Amino acid sequence: MKIDRDEARRIAALAHLEFDEAGLERMAVEMTKILGYIEMLPDLPSAPSQGGSSTPLREDVVHQSVDRDAVAHNAPRFEDGFFIVPPVIE
Amino acid sequence: MSDVLDLPFTEAREQVSPAEYLAESLRAIERQNAALNAFLRVSDSPRGAFPLAVKDNIVTTEMPTTCASRILESFRSPFDATVIARLRAAGAGIVGKTNLDEFAMGSSTEHSAFGPTRNPWDTTRVAGGSSGGSAAAVAARMVPAALGSDTGGSVRQPAALCGVVGVKPTYGRVSRYGLVAFASSLDQIGTFTKTVGESAELLGVIAGRDPFDSTSSAEPVDDYVADLERGVRGLRVGVISEGLDKLSAEVRRNFDDAAGVFRRGGAVVDDVHVPSITHSIAIYYVVANAEASANLARFDGIRYGRRAAAGGHTSLQETYFASRGEGFGAEVKRRIMLGTFALSSGYYDAYYGRAQRVRQKLRDELAEAFRTHDVLLTPTSPEPAFRIGEKVDDPLTMYLNDIFTAPANLAGVPAMSVPSGFTAEGMPLGLQITAPHFGERVMFRAGAFFEKETGYWKRRPRASDRR
Numbered sequence: 001m002k003i004d005r006d007e008a009r010r011i012a013a014l015a016h017l018e019f020d021e022a023g024l025e026r027m028a029v030e031m032t033k034i035l036g037y038i039e040m041l042p043d044l045p046s047a048p049s050q051g052g053s054s055t056p057l058r059e060d061v062v063h064q065s066v067d068r069d070a071v072a073h074n075a076p077r078f079e080d081g082f083f084i085v086p087p088v089i090e
Numbered sequence: 091m092s093d094v095l096d097l098p099f100t101e102a103r104e105q106v107s108p109a110e111y112l113a114e115s116l117r118a119i120e121r122q123n124a125a126l127n128a129f130l131r132v133s134d135s136p137r138g139a140f141p142l143a144v145k146d147n148i149v150t151t152e153m154p155t156t157c158a159s160r161i162l163e164s165f166r167s168p169f170d171a172t173v174i175a176r177l178r179a180a181g182a183g184i185v186g187k188t189n190l191d192e193f194a195m196g197s198s199t200e201h202s203a204f205g206p207t208r209n210p211w212d213t214t215r216v217a218g219g220s221s222g223g224s225a226a227a228v229a230a231r232m233v234p235a236a237l238g239s240d241t242g243g244s245v246r247q248p249a250a251l252c253g254v255v256g257v258k259p260t261y262g263r264v265s266r267y268g269l270v271a272f273a274s275s276l277d278q279i280g281t282f283t284k285t286v287g288e289s290a291e292l293l294g295v296i297a298g299r300d301p302f303d304s305t306s307s308a309e310p311v312d313d314y315v316a317d318l319e320r321g322v323r324g325l326r327v328g329v330i331s332e333g334l335d336k337l338s339a340e341v342r343r344n345f346d347d348a349a350g351v352f353r354r355g356g357a358v359v360d361d362v363h364v365p366s367i368t369h370s371i372a373i374y375y376v377v378a379n380a381e382a383s384a385n386l387a388r389f390d391g392i393r394y395g396r397r398a399a400a401g402g403h404t405s406l407q408e409t410y411f412a413s414r415g416e417g418f419g420a421e422v423k424r425r426i427m428l429g430t431f432a433l434s435s436g437y438y439d440a441y442y443g444r445a446q447r448v449r450q451k452l453r454d455e456l457a458e459a460f461r462t463h464d465v466l467l468t469p470t471s472p473e474p475a476f477r478i479g480e481k482v483d484d485p486l487t488m489y490l491n492d493i494f495t496a497p498a499n500l501a502g503v504p505a506m507s508v509p510s511g512f513t514a515e516g517m518p519l520g521l522q523i524t525a526p527h528f529g530e531r532v533m534f535r536a537g538a539f540f541e542k543e544t545g546y547w548k549r550r551p552r553a554s555d556r557r
Contacts, residue, residue: 008427015383015430016390017423018415027427034428034486035441038372044447055304070168074394083392088406 001039003031096550098285099140099234108139112183115141118232118555119186125554126208128217128226129186130156138183143227143236146187147194147270148279150174153184157270158202159192161395161417171268172303173237173279173296180295185233188223192419193386194244194272196220197491200482201421208478209252210551211517215475218248221282225252228282229518230554235292236282241272242374243470243495245280246507250470250520253509253546255537257281257289258495260528261502262307264293265300273381274305276374276499284547286508286537290314293530309528317535323356325536328463332367333493337472340513345469348510348521351543352467352536362459362466366452367497371489373452374496376432376445383429386422389414424485453501460503460526465536468494470507470520494522504530508537509546518546 003011005021008028012019019027068081077084094102094114103111116132123129130146131153144150147157149167156162174184191201199207199222207222209215210230217226221238225248228236238245240258249256258280269279279296283289294314300306329349334342353359391397391413398412418426432441459466471491481488498505503524510521521540525533541547 003431011427011431011434014434015426016387016410016414017418017426018411019423027424030424030485031428031431034375034489035431037486038376038441038445041369041372041376041444041448043444044451046447047450056308058301058304066168071393073168074165076391076395076397085392086404086406086409 001032001035003028003035093231095231095234098283098288100288100291102234103140108183112136112138112141112185115185115233118230122210122230122232122554125213126210126226126230127205128188128207128223128230128232130158130189130204130223132186133184136183136185138178139181140183140235141185141233142177142182143186143188143224143233144174144184145190145221145224145236145238147190147239148173148237149268149270150184150187153187155187155270157193158190158204159417159419159422160203161389161391161413163396165394167268169268172265172300174268176296188221188227188236190223191220192422193270193382194220194239194241195382195421195425197243197247197488198476198481199223199248200478201419203419206478208554209475210554211253212475213553214477215517216251216478218251218471218475220244220248222248224282225249225254225256228252228254228284229551231550234283235288238280238282239269239272240278240280240499241276241378242499243492245282246495246505246520246522247471247491249282249507251475251518253518253549253551255283255286255289255506255508255547257293257506258498258504259293259297259530260307260504261499262305263297263504263528263530265303265306267300267302271385273378274385275381276378278499286534286541287315287318289506290318290534307528312528312531314530314534317531318538320535321355322352322536322539325352325357325465325532326463327352327357327359327536328362328459328466329359330364330367330466330468331361332364333468333472337469341469341473341519344511344519345521348540349467351540355539355543362463364452364455364459364497366448366455367493369448370452370496370500371493373445373449373500374492375428375489376441377449377500379425379429380432380442381429383426383433386426389417391417421485449500452497456497456501456503464525464532466524468522468524470494470522474513474517474519498524503527504533506533506537508540510544511546512549
């Protein structure tokens with residue numbers, strides 16, 4: 001699978017990552033090489049599902065949560081109980 | 091031996107007071123950290139009965155947790171990871187947080203935003219990765235024990251390259267609550283110590299069900315120290331044939347000698363085939379990156395972590411792109427890109443689906459091998475520690491270092507690396523012992539026997555501590 005710069009740009013948009021043009025070009029070359037290696041995987045038929053184990057659920061009860069001030073302390077901007085962000089809509 | 095840090099902590103803590111033990115550790119860090127860059131942060135007043143170092147992707151309340159990433163440079167967790175809470179209760183004093191490849195993505199600790207960790211046996215070489223800081227800290231006798239995380243070999247490979255014991259328990263054996271997630275179906279917290287017995291003791295403390303991690307297992311915690319002195323007479327030991335053709339003559343000879351130690355101890359040693367091991371790197375770099383691309387979506391500069399300066403970014407969307415663009419390093423971006431691609435519409439089955447099917451085949455083959463064997467042997471790493479800078483610009487060559495370690499993560503089985511000797515240049519090598527699910531007890535039994543017969547753990551590196 002050859003990844004060109006436009007395909008790298010499309011994936012970067014999905015991944016929310018910013019690259020300059022040189023960065024995109026480098027990413028395209030490296031991804032092409034790594035995907036070439038990955039493509040050596042055999043294409044096996046699906047095995048019948050063996051059921052497997054399910055994730056146990058815990059009781060739906062209220063517990064003491066972590067301290068809100070300690071959480072807020074890590075936020076780049078936090079005021080009056082809210083995370084402050086740039087405009088979401090124009 | 092005069093130096094208390096040369097002893098297993100199980101002996102050392104009987105010889106010195108807790109305060110002296112911690113002070114001795116802090117002095118050793120002070121002497122060597124400038125040369126090794128094993129610690130990103132050191133505590134100024136640790137409390138406890140024995141010193142412990144913690145990889146900086148496991149959260150602790152008294153020190154920041156950076157994951158060696160710019161994006162988390164100033165993050166301080168409001169809670170302790172479950173392993174930290176358990177170890178504190180058992181007397182551990184956290185002396186510092188150790189260096190790693192950013193978000194545990196790498197095999198050399200060169201992908202840290204805060205510079206590489208250097209190998210205590212030769213400071214021009216890597217310490218391995220991603221838990222390179224923890225491995226170097228134990229090898230250099232800065233601490234008797236350290237925690238790491240292992241997603242594709244990140245405890246075992248640096249343990250081998252630094253000449254210490256590194257353990258990856260069964261998936262679900264140890265709670266992941268408070269371990270910053272990389273690949274959730276592969277991640278497991280593990281231990282570094284000088285000796286097998288110390289790791290067995292530490293695992294006994296951190297193992298067990300945790301209501302905060304729904305993937306932690308309710309399987310009863312075994313007595314890991316019970317069989318340490320039992321020897322290997324009658325033990326069925328399989329030597330995995332795949333991958334051995336790629337080893338240098340020196341590493342191959344070391345591995346053959348290791349198998350011979352088990353044979354002489356009365357174990358039944360024979361060859362076993364696990365053909366899909368040759369695909370493990372390809373499977374791993376699809377599955378791990380796919381999971382990483384989802385797990386790392388949370389780092390967006392809004393609730394915690396670095397937010398890009400407003401500059402020209404006027405919308406929320408632009409803030410995401412800029413914060414992630416400047417906060418993540420090159421290797422993390424590469425893996426997020428590969429993972430996003432493998433999960434994207436039109437490619438999902440050709441990459442992710444295909445990798446999961448081969449992963450299942452690998453699991454089946456290992457289960458089959460364990461029907462007739464108690465433990466399986468491979469080298470931990472195909473080569474000893476390489477030079478800093480040698481592979482950092484060639485991601486695929488770096489990835490191939492995980493060939494022997496990734497299978498245990500993909501199958502969820504426990505595996506450990508035990509020091510197996512030295513190259514002619516004096517660099518350590520490691521033997522990997524893999525056991526079936528929840529077979530840690532027999533893994534420690536085999537490891538303890540090998541260690542007792544060979545005694546390599548007693549040799550101490552001098553490159554960073556010439557006193």
